[in-house]
């Protein structure tokens with residue numbers, strides 16, 4: 001099969017002929033039609049072994065159902081989450097992270113959900129019932145941020161989007177933000193924080209009583225984060241939660257059920273996948289440049305043609 005494998009020179013992947021994957025008993029073999037790019041997997045490319053296949057989010061058609069009898073049958077349109085291997089013509093996907101795609105949802109739309117959608121959904125669920133809660137989303141213009149603010153709004157929260165550039169205000173209000181700000185003055189019950197550094201420090205200072213801040217990312221892992229302890233300790237019961245989507249879905253056994261919920265929302269027209277760029281996977285270099293340079297926000301989807 002053809003796959004995008006890791007190479008030393010930028011963009012750090014190239015189309016290569018490789019052996020087909022051999023699925024484990026609980027994995028379906030999926031003919032991938034589309035995958036979406038995530039900042040994390042793209043930034044990881046230079047650190048991955050040369051020749052390895054990467055990619056987390058795959059949408060396609062089951063070629064061989066899992067040998068243990070679990071999961072969808074051959075011929076089913078599916079979307080799934082893998083630790084590695086989505087950027088290939090064939091991917092072996094565990095059936096507990098795989099679900100059928102409903103009618104009316106495209107491969108491209110479905111491919112945006114496994115990482116960005118599930119991360120947004122799981123991180124918000126840490127905040128419990130969101131009805132009438134004050135929710136803050138940082139990095140609100142990104143793939144995860146746009147999903148999180150829509151899901152929080154659908155859940156009945158009062159959603160504030162924190163952005164660098166207020167030019168995004170009308171877009172984010174359309175997606176459900178009640179307020180779009182570039183600085184914080186109020187406190188929040190639930191914060192989904194996807195930037196780190198000074199943004200994380202500022203967000204911690206605006207946690208309300210018994211509030212929870214879910215940190216999903218930091219732009220620079222070596223960076224020190226500062227905040228005034230007096231601002232944190234004035235909110236008894238406030239928590240900071242470190243989030244990793246693979247760990248969360250495993251802990252809650254929720255990979256498939258989260259994907260079903262997200263696909264249903266897309267099928268009902270209630271969740272907009274915010275695809276801003278679609279290309280053939282042969283244009284991977286341009287797609288990676290667009291994502292990393294922030295030439296496009298939202299999601300980048302590549303089609304296997």
Ligand SMILES: NC(=O)c1ccc[n+]([C@@H]2O[C@H](COP(=O)([O-])OP(=O)(O)OC[C@H]3O[C@@H](n4cnc5c(N)ncnc54)[C@H](OP(=O)(O)O)[C@@H]3O)[C@@H](O)[C@H]2O)c1
Nearest residue numbers: 039040119139140141142143144164216217243244245294
């Ligand atoms: N923990 C997990 O399991 C998990 C899962 C998924 C994603 N993540 C991480 O979460 C982060 C967001 O992912 P994504 O896919 O949404 O990425 P993305 O689409 O590239 O979005 C990046 C977001 O960060 C903002 N941003 C970038 N640099 C910034 C800076 N210096 N100061 C303030 N904001 C800045 C961008 O705002 P502008 O529009 O202003 O550029 C944008 O809102 C990434 O770091 C990713 O690795 C973690």
